[in-house]
Amino acid sequence: MTDAPNTTAPITIALADDQALVRAGLRALLERQGIVIAFEADHGQALLDGLAAHAVDVVLSDIRMPGMDGIEALQRLRDAGHTTPVLLLTTFDDSELLLRATQAGAQGFLLKDAAPDDLRDAITRVARGETLLQPVSTDAVRARYQYHAQEAPKERFSEREVAILRLLAGGYSNKEIARSLFLAEGTVKNYVSVILEKLDTRDRTRAVLKAITLRVI
Template identity: 35%
Template sequence: MIKVLLVDDHTILRDGLRNILELEKDIEVIGESTSGNDAIDKIKKLNPDVVLMDINMPDKNGIEVTSVVKKVFPEVKILMLTMHNHDEYFMSAIREGADGYLLKDAPSNQVVEAIRTVAKGESVIQPSMTKKLINFHQQKKDSATNEELTEREKEVLLCLMEGLSNKEIGDKLFISDKTVKIHVSKIFKKLNVKSRSQAVIYAVQNQVVPLP
């Protein structure tokens, strides 16, 4: 069972999300929060698997909450669900460790599947935001990696940039899921990142591999 905490200061939206999620047999809404500080308290007390997080909230915003939570509870998955499609919000959320980023106009079934995806340790980025990421040009290039990626690791990284799951990567490259996980782990270590979405951002900003 995937335990979900809803964090949004709009009651109507929380009620709607709860009604949708309660129809799923493998998802349980264990709590709701209307502000950033309360969200942090609820996460400490309830230990959710996934937090469905808005950005605009009283006291701490969703990005600030994500930063705090990921430092203290890195195992908690955070899926941003927001109206903001601006580059700065998106990039900031991912840099702070968000595991996914969806816009509030996303279909309900996409939100449900995104929860399942991030719960498995994979990332979800709304297609329109992925395009923004691919088109993003950093003014000052970050420092280069200490270790070069192998050719196979570059192939896996390209698959991550296409948003493929471990199984899809394995099928495409004719390798096992276990081997994919090993490659992903090595990529994270070499790029000094903690999530797939952070790896994708780093790859785009630093031109680690040709864009797909």
């Protein structure tokens, strides 16, 4: 697991997008916000080559690129044991892409029309080790993942647990959930553990996917 970036040092990222004007715009925007661009890439293989030579805190990559796209590059990184957080950008609010990105090991998924402050916040949160997955239509999730009756939750969920699941689906951290629901952070951690146990899943992302499929949320 990669070390968390020094909070006093600027966040360093790799920037991948096949459109030079988009890269230039993102570079100008992010550098004004104090983020350092270690290198740019215009396709997935160039991204992999750059990461072999540069250590970064976060990879910011377009999903749709010619040749090797952002998700395939991510899959190759994870297959090679590379754990640097990856934030994927897309112009499409496409649930199928969210599923592919999540399965490949992405920490974040953000639409390109996000506000500048939201983009910087997403990079900062992903660099801290958080997951940021914007809520999308759940229909594709249910169509893709079918669970049998024996895989249903072991117990019914309380209203508070459902509320926490919905916040997990929005990519909120335990601290943010605690602040939102006026709970102690330790209490939220206990709720999350109970939710994972009820859904028989080992991580938050799988719990959210299964909860959507089973119409818990």
